[in-house]
Amino acid sequence: MKIIDVEHVTKRFSDFMALDDISLSVPQGSVFGLLGPNGAGKTTLIRILMRISFPDQGRILFKGHPLASEDIYDMGYLPEERGLYKKMKTGEQAIYLAQLKGLEKAEAYKRLRAKFEQFGIMEWWNKPVEELSKGMQQKVQFITTILHKPSFLILDEPFSGFDPINANLLKDEIAQLKKEGTTIVLSTHNMASVEEICDHIALINRSRKILEGDIFEVKNRFKKNIMSVEVSRFSDELLERLDNQQFVVKYGPTNDYYTRFEIKIPDNRTTNEMLQLFMQYSEIHSFNEIMPTMNEIFIEQVENANQLSSHEE
Numbered sequence: 620m621k622i623i624d625v626e627h628v629t630k631r632f633s634d635f636m637a638l639d640d641i642s643l644s645v646p647q648g649s650v651f652g653l654l655g656p657n658g659a660g661k662t663t664l665i666r667i668l669m670r671i672s673f674p675d676q677g678r679i680l681f682k683g684h685p686l687a688s689e690d691i692y693d694m695g696y697l698p699e700e701r702g703l704y705k706k707m708k709t710g711e712q713a714i715y716l717a718q719l720k721g722l723e724k725a726e727a728y729k730r731l732r733a734k735f736e737q738f739g740i741m742e743w744w745n746k747p748v749e750e751l752s753k754g755m756q757q758k759v760q761f762i763t764t765i766l767h768k769p770s771f772l773i774l775d776e777p778f779s780g781f782d783p784i785n786a787n788l789l790k791d792e793i794a795q796l797k798k799e800g801t802t803i804v805l806s807t808h809n810m811a812s813v814e815e816i817c818d819h820i821a822l823i824n825r826s827r828k829i830l831e832g833d834i835f836e837v838k839n840r841f842k843k844n845i846m847s848v849e850v851s852r853f854s855d856e857l858l859e860r861l862d863n864q865q866f867v868v869k870y871g872p873t874n875d876y877y878t879r880f881e882i883k884i885p886d887n888r889t890t891n892e893m894l895q896l897f898m899q900y901s902e903i904h905s906f907n908e909i910m911p912t913m914n915e916i917f918i919e920q921v922e923n924a925n926q927l928s929s930h931e932e
Contacts (some may be wrong), residue, residue, distance in 0.1 A: 641827070829921075
């Protein structure tokens with residue numbers, strides 16, 4: 620089931636095409652990575668999803684019906700630009716923001732205390748926001764974004780400014796939200812986080828969608844049949860046989876005991892054939908397929924799309 624369907628959305632600002640016939644679907648209960656270089660159109664799409672802006676063409680469906688103003692109360696949005704009132708006391712402001720989302724003051728206070736304790740910022744409750752570090756301010760905004768328990772959540776660069784410990788705290792909270800049924804759109808340049816927590820991705824470049832899919836399916840789609848084999852010892856004949864059978868070889872010591880081979884298997888050969896050679900002429904310590912990282916896929920697909928666009932021009 621899809622919680623969001625973007626159908627042929629186009630948005631232009633004067634002579635600038637921000638979104639060009641974008642269609643994508645966000646599965647319910649997933650963490651969906653919205654990826655793309657700076658200026659690709661991600662923020663414009665997010666603003667349309669939040670009804671801050673409206674498409675020139677196309678439409679957005681939310682839970683199967685056209686997105687309406689009342690749906691915003693079932694959404695949460697953490698923008699990349701932080702927007703807390705610096706002179707206001709932290710707890711006071713958090714309660715105010717929670718009330719804007721429809722929570723009663725007593726319920727807001729109860730939920731906020733629990734979250735402030737969880738995120739380690741309760742001691743800052745009565746201090747003005749301007750005394751908080753950037754990371755602490757981000758925690759406050761994240762807490763107020765999720766406090767009303769939205770079913771759909773958009774997080775735009777949520778890890779920016781966080782140290783590794785607090786980034787992991789945020790990742791754990793995202794995992795818990797997903798477990799509770801929240802659908803999360805994550806817009807980030809942190810490809811390691813995308814690999815770690817996203818189920819699906821869409822890649823936008825120069826206002827167009829160039830890639831979409833389940834993250835494991837995407838990685839399988841772009842794999843290059845490269846295997847890693849680590850051996851404790853091997854004979855020179857192994858190198859000769861690998862060369863004769865047209866396996867592409869890259870190898871070198873990983874430590875005093877093991878040598879690591881990277882083998883690209885041609886389309887007309889099989890993994891089993893390669894392994895038989897290693898079993899015959901070496902002692903295998905480990906074996907695994909080298910999958911492309913999301914960072915490698917991101918760079919490759921954006922560069923390919925830019926080259927294609929240049930040729931079209």
